[in-house]
Amino acid sequence: MTLAALVSVPAPVFSQQGADHDGNAARLLSPDKVVVMVFLRRDCPISSRYAPVIQKISKTYSDRAKFFLVFPDKTDSAEDIQKYLSDYHYSLPAFPDPEHTLAKLGHVQITPEVAVFSDRRLVYDGRIDDWYIEPGRARAAPTTHELKDALDAALAGKAPARAEVRGVGCYISDLE
Amino acid sequence: MIRIHWLVIGVSVALAAQDSKPVTFNRDIAPIMFRSCAMCHRPGEAAPFSLLTYSDAKKHARQIADVTRSRAMPPWLPEPQQLKFADEMRLAQAGIDLIQRWVEQGALEGDTKDLPAPPKFVEGWQLGKPDLVLTAKKPLELSPQRTDTYWNFIFPVPITETRWVKAIEIRPGDKRYVHHANILVDRSSASRKREAEPGAGFGGMEIRIESQVFDPDSHLLFWKPGTVPYVEPEGMALRLDKGTDLILNTHLQPSGKPEVIQPSIGLYFTPQAATKLPMLLQLENDVQLDIPPGRKDFLVTDEFTLPVDVDLMAIYPHAHYLGKDIQAFATLPDGTKKTLIHIPHWNLNWQAVYRYTQPVRLPKGTKVSLRYTYDNSDENPLNPNQPPARVVGGNRSRDEMCHLWLQVLPVNFDAALGDPRMALQEALARHNVEKNPGDFEAHYNLAAMLQAKDKLDAAIGEYELAVRLRPEDAAANNALGAALVAAGHPDRGAGYLRTALKARPDYFDAHYNLGFALAGQDDFEGASQQFTLALQLQPDDANVEANLGTALAQMGRFPEAKSHFERALQIDPNQAIAKENLEALRKEVSPY
Numbered sequence: 001m002t003l004a005a006l007v008s009v010p011a012p013v014f015s016q017q018g019a020d021h022d023g024n025a026a027r028l029l030s031p032d033k034v035v036v037m038v039f040l041r042r043d044c045p046i047s048s049r050y051a052p053v054i055q056k057i058s059k060t061y062s063d064r065a066k067f068f069l070v071f072p073d074k075t076d077s078a079e080d081i082q083k084y085l086s087d088y089h090y091s092l093p094a095f096p097d098p099e100h101t102l103a104k105l106g107h108v109q110i111t112p113e114v115a116v117f118s119d120r121r122l123v124y125d126g127r128i129d130d131w132y133i134e135p136g137r138a139r140a141a142p143t144t145h146e147l148k149d150a151l152d153a154a155l156a157g158k159a160p161a162r163a164e165v166r167g168v169g170c171y172i173s174d175l176e
Numbered sequence: 177m178i179r180i181h182w183l184v185i186g187v188s189v190a191l192a193a194q195d196s197k198p199v200t201f202n203r204d205i206a207p208i209m210f211r212s213c214a215m216c217h218r219p220g221e222a223a224p225f226s227l228l229t230y231s232d233a234k235k236h237a238r239q240i241a242d243v244t245r246s247r248a249m250p251p252w253l254p255e256p257q258q259l260k261f262a263d264e265m266r267l268a269q270a271g272i273d274l275i276q277r278w279v280e281q282g283a284l285e286g287d288t289k290d291l292p293a294p295p296k297f298v299e300g301w302q303l304g305k306p307d308l309v310l311t312a313k314k315p316l317e318l319s320p321q322r323t324d325t326y327w328n329f330i331f332p333v334p335i336t337e338t339r340w341v342k343a344i345e346i347r348p349g350d351k352r353y354v355h356h357a358n359i360l361v362d363r364s365s366a367s368r369k370r371e372a373e374p375g376a377g378f379g380g381m382e383i384r385i386e387s388q389v390f391d392p393d394s395h396l397l398f399w400k401p402g403t404v405p406y407v408e409p410e411g412m413a414l415r416l417d418k419g420t421d422l423i424l425n426t427h428l429q430p431s432g433k434p435e436v437i438q439p440s441i442g443l444y445f446t447p448q449a450a451t452k453l454p455m456l457l458q459l460e461n462d463v464q465l466d467i468p469p470g471r472k473d474f475l476v477t478d479e480f481t482l483p484v485d486v487d488l489m490a491i492y493p494h495a496h497y498l499g500k501d502i503q504a505f506a507t508l509p510d511g512t513k514k515t516l517i518h519i520p521h522w523n524l525n526w527q528a529v530y531r532y533t534q535p536v537r538l539p540k541g542t543k544v545s546l547r548y549t550y551d552n553s554d555e556n557p558l559n560p561n562q563p564p565a566r567v568v569g570g571n572r573s574r575d576e577m578c579h580l581w582l583q584v585l586p587v588n589f590d591a592a593l594g595d596p597r598m599a600l601q602e603a604l605a606r607h608n609v610e611k612n613p614g615d616f617e618a619h620y621n622l623a624a625m626l627q628a629k630d631k632l633d634a635a636i637g638e639y640e641l642a643v644r645l646r647p648e649d650a651a652a653n654n655a656l657g658a659a660l661v662a663a664g665h666p667d668r669g670a671g672y673l674r675t676a677l678k679a680r681p682d683y684f685d686a687h688y689n690l691g692f693a694l695a696g697q698d699d700f701e702g703a704s705q706q707f708t709l710a711l712q713l714q715p716d717d718a719n720v721e722a723n724l725g726t727a728l729a730q731m732g733r734f735p736e737a738k739s740h741f742e743r744a745l746q747i748d749p750n751q752a753i754a755k756e757n758l759e760a761l762r763k764e765v766s767p768y
Contacts, residue, residue: 133557
């Protein structure tokens with residue numbers, strides 16, 4: 001899929017680089033870099049428990065991929081998101097997505113899920129890894145690492161082994 | 177015939193009419209949420225979001241449909257059975273179906289006239305202000321990383337005399353991160369030795385507390401999300417003595433950010449001493465746990481025949497991450513079989529104590545059986561080893577366990593024949609020794625039981641077997657040594673007591689017992705040294721002061737002896753030996 005006709009997204013709540021303030025989602029999906037959107041719901045404990053995992057992987061790939069967080073809950077205010085970012089020690093750019101523009105773009109229905117774009121094309125959407133089996137049941141450690149695999153494939157200019165693996169967590173409310 | 181036929185048609189028409197109405201939150205869903213979800217899904221409780229209003233429920237509608245359909249929520253593990261549990265959280269299938277239809281139909285709100293009154297919950301302490309509130313001295317800093325943490329907080333109970341507790345409310349800290357918590361009663365201060373510094377607490381999933389005297393655990397003190405504190409039945413209060421520690425064993429789940437966990441517990445006293453003495457029967461078979469990698473249905477069983485009539489009050493099954501199908505049943509002497517509990521899909525995260533709505537009478541001769549299966553294949557996603565590896569019984573979360581606790585109250589017994597709990601404990605100890613002759617604890621416990629019944633020679637035999645299994649175990653060497661001293665063999669006893677002290681130099685009991693052993697051999701110098709060392713470990717022990725005084729008096733060191741007798745009487749004005757010997761000093765040894 002191509003993303004030329006992107007709708008605009010709200011200005012980021014928090015941006016480390018300060019480069020994403022023009023409110024244009026096209027700028028988010030830079031052609032020269034792999035981009036990862038991480039969808040989170042503040043009231044979803046599984047989303048929150050992934051914070052250290054998301055921080056670690058975004059740091060590992062920081063020179064090759066651009067990560068940002070997306071909060072698709074309609075009722076999240078900028079202050080809510082700001083507080084969440086500081087509570088969970090995030091230093092990644094974050095965007096509210098009340099109209100679910102980015103969720104639809106990334107084919108995402110559940111938090112936490114990720115959408116990985118390469119050259120503005122969606123190459124992977126779904127879970128980060130297989131840590132959770134269902135709500136309330138998690139493995140001691142994950143045995144598959146879909147996000148990492150998708151990133152490695154995209155950076156090598158290949159298609160990921162699987163384009164979509166649904167996540168375990170919380171549905172995005174009112175997503176049509 | 178015709179009438180019946182008409183009646184049937186009438187009923188089905190009425191049902192169809194009801195079915196055609198759209199499902200609404202106010203009429204159909206709110207009663208389910210209020211009854212079965214809101215106790216946790218409200219502010220300040222364990223659940224991540226509230227389910228008190230239409231907008232709360234609408235926001236999570238799809239999630240609610242999913243987790244009720246899979247029965248992940250509300251969390252309730254046992255299958256329905258004839259013997260009912262109190263506070264059952266299981267949703268009826270009809271309710272689950274209604275929720276599905278509500279979501280399929282667009283999660284409608286409906287008429288506000290249909291909305292029932294919201295549930296009322298007590299704020300703060302659920303049973304009112306506790307008589308005594310204890311807070312963990314040092315909070316635990318919970319790391320945001322993936323793995324679960326098991327932590328024990330020690331609460332010394334600042335009471336100066338024996339009190340009776342009718343309820344304990346556990347406030348585990350932030351309820352969102354505490355999965356469950358258990359209180360263990362430590363009457364021997366044994367757990368404090370595991371702390372790096374006083375008040376720090378200590379890690380570990382399972383803890384074992386040794387007891388020197390016959391004082392079996394009696395109560396299941398448990399917290400899980402959504403529970404209201406349990407008030408013990410009339411006459412079944414828990415005894416707390418001066419110097420008792422309460423150990424809160426917690427299972428904590430990281431949140432994704434650093435958290436600070438500082439639990440409190442609230443004690444509710446009653447002036448009424450216990451008149452009914454329940455005890456915890458532990459069935460187990462950890463020795464059978466040696467599960468090869470790949471095995472999907474590894475079966476472990478245990479079977480115990482009750483030596484007395486009991487009322488079964490509550491049941492608490494326990495396994496770790498490989499546990500799969502967990503069953504316990506009772507076969508009565510007349511052949512009737514009763515399922516006590518059946519959990520077809522064990523989940524450690526939702527372990528709980530289950531209390532029966534009515535005590536279950538199990539007559540003498542009833543066989544209580546446990547039957548657990550374990551899945552050590554890679555198809556068990558909770559398997560801590562990927563790829564699967566051999567797993568044996570043990571205390572760590574990656575080890576397995578096969579335990580079942582039953583809270584029973586002996587009934588129909590002849591008090592003249594002694595405490596019926598002793599008969600239970602002895603039968604259990606014999607059962608464990610038979611089941612596993614290599615089980616150190618089984619021999620140790622049987623020995624302690626025999627000793628409590630003054631069967632000293634038999635007790636010494638069992639202690640010897642325990643020491644043979646663990647030649648350097650401090651507790652077993654101390655107990656064997658003490659039993660030999662009591663049986664009139666201080667020379668033989670002293671050797672074991674020295675071994676105990678080699679293993680644990682700060683072992684108060686062993687110093688005390690060795691003091692006796694040496695005094696019994698007229699080595700009063702050695703005895704006074706041991707009593708002095710014991711006093712350094714427990715400075716306020718009147719008995720040790722009195723014994724030290726006696727040893728010194730035996731050596732003619734009267735002024736020193738006198739000061740120790742006086743000190744003993746300062747601590748305990750009724751210390752008989754100190755009183756008597758001080759009097760003897762006054763009379764017989766002038767100028768005392």
